Amino acid sequence: MDKPNPLKIIWAQKQISIGLQPTFWPVSKLTETETPTDRRVLVLLDDFSLKSSHSIFFNSLKSRGFDLEFKLADDPTLSLRRYGQYLYDALILFSPSTERFGGSLDLTAVLDFVDSGHDLIIAVDASASDLIKNIATECGVDFDEDSSAMVIDHKSYAISGTEGDHTLIASDDFIQSDVILGKTKIKAPVIFKGIAHSVNAANNLVLKVLSASPSAYSANPTSELSSPPLLTGSAISLVSVVQARNNARIMITGSLDLFSNRLLRTAVQKAGSPDKYEKSGNEQFVTEISKWVFHERGHLKAVNLKHHKVGETDEPAIYRIKDDLKFSVEIYEWSGESWEPYVADDVQVQFYMMSPYVLKTLSTDGKGLYHASFKVPDVYGVFQFKVDYLRLGYTSLSLSKQIPVRPFRHNEYERFITTAFPYYGASFTTMAGFFIFSILYLYNK
Missing domain, CATH: 2.60.40.1930 (Macroglobulin (MG2) domain)
Known part of the structure; x- marks a missing residue:
């Protein structure tokens, strides 16, 4: 009988159940010489041009000892495992428009990869395919169903040379967790340009790491609103993470540009703020969160x-x-x-x-x-x-x-139990009473 996939989610209750219940270990699975940090990472791309446009992020991973293997998402030789053993420790999906993976890789294979305790980073953009959205959905987040919608914020946008449509968001609403984002505070806002997703507040496995401001909403920036947007304000998550019950870690974001060299090194000034930073907080943000996802911390x-x-x-x-x-x-x-x-x-x-x-x-x-x-x-x-x-x-x-x-053995109980003193007294009183009664009965005329 095939093992059931614990990544299947009961969406009636919007509860994720990634991984089986944790195994009880009398000792850790790791020895002193073993490291929990991912080393072999498969990066799937829509186009090899992403290697140069996102090179700062990839080089930071290489400098920390990661072995990155780049492949196109439709490569016919794609496979995550061979002879029952996984070839990689982590998977990065920078292929938002991919409708179908190549080789033996598919939705089930990716979910099984996470279910086996491996880590995953998903970054999409406005061209996100149903395949990538379904993977994210199985991991506990819902992207906006409107394929033309983007996150818009007319108050917390990044000031640029042109007024624009305010889809270039400057956000500094970070999760308050040193273990996820490091002990060094991220001072500059993070620049985000992409699509929105939501998480269920009752799902304690999914955490919003970077949230939109209360004035943000998800809509098509090129057309007028005919009805109120479905995702607004703090319900919009820009970057979310999942820690499964089997300790696999997942990062999901609706912005592939979040990792790009252009946004990592660009100056930023948030609308309404007098502070202008020579460099955005993107580089520090993606570096710190990747350390957490790949088990370098926590x-x-x-x-x-x-x-x-x-x-x-x-x-x-x-x-x-x-x-x-x-x-x-x-x-x-x-x-x-x-x-x-x-x-x-x-x-x-x-x-x-x-x-x-x-x-x-x-x-x-x-x-x-x-x-x-x-x-x-x-x-x-x-x-x-x-x-x-x-x-x-x-x-x-x-x-x-x-x-x-x-329990106590028969010879381990105390000789005289304090709580039994009334019974001892009753026994001796009965014996004394019988003795006195016998003397009086025998010798009384």
């Missing part, structure tokens, strides 16, 4: 999950109710070059059987070690140590380790 791993009784060092095969135990795990973050200790105050462990009997926030020594001590609950059965860690921009950690808990 990737966590957990190793050395341990537990033992207080006063001991060996891990037992079974615990007894009311035992005092210690739990520890080491968590590291990939810095792009090496694994560094991850420091946070919101990592928790659950001692779980059907529901958590113990929920404890882990303390950290600042060097990657997280630990906690607690007492085994007065319930016996098969428990799990569970660490489910979800934080914006970081890969999710889902670990578990199973351990049985037994």
